[in-house]
Amino acid sequence: KAGVTQTPRYLIKTRGQQVTLSCSPISGHRSVSWYQQTPGQGLQFLFEYFSETQRNKGNFPGRFSGRQFSNSRSEMNVSTLELGDSALYLCASSHYYEQYFGPGTRLTVT
């Protein structure tokens, strides 16, 4: 089975812009979660989608949003980018309680 794929792998944006990241889960997995990883805050949960519905959301501002499509692919969007949004964004697809992570998208905001 192919693993979790994330596109793009690297992204450079300017403050105030918006960005969309994409995640394709492992075939058959219906749950997709997103995490933000930074040196200062570590790994923090953003949100989780199951069957196109957001089931859980972390403590992030409304500028962070996401969605899931009928084929379980997911996107996350960050609007009005700030310097502090520079991070590695990880997507994970789940089978029951086991989460399998993609390689991440490295976002740099300048």
Place this chain on the structure above:
Amino acid sequence: AQSVTQPDIHITVSEGASLELRCNYSYGATPYLFWYVQSPGQGLQLLLKYFSGDTLVQGIKGFEAEFKRSQSSFNLRKPSVHWSDAAEYFCAAYNTDKLIFGTGTRLQVFP
């Protein structure tokens, strides 16, 4: 609040030496527990998991972990470390559809 603690930020071992990485959790009930490894610039790879039952669990790459309820711990061990094990290791607990991660332990291996 529910939390996962990894007391050691950085550990250095010699190749061939044994390894133990510590993890403590703070939860009302026993959560589902995991260890992940992350190489530089990469995502997280699942090493092993504990849901219930046998408290000693085996994982990939020769790793094992022992769940101790009395100590609220889930320590990761390997009898003989290889240079390729150098990476960052994260302990995590699953709760209400999300993983709560510890802050990670960076492992350095000397030849």
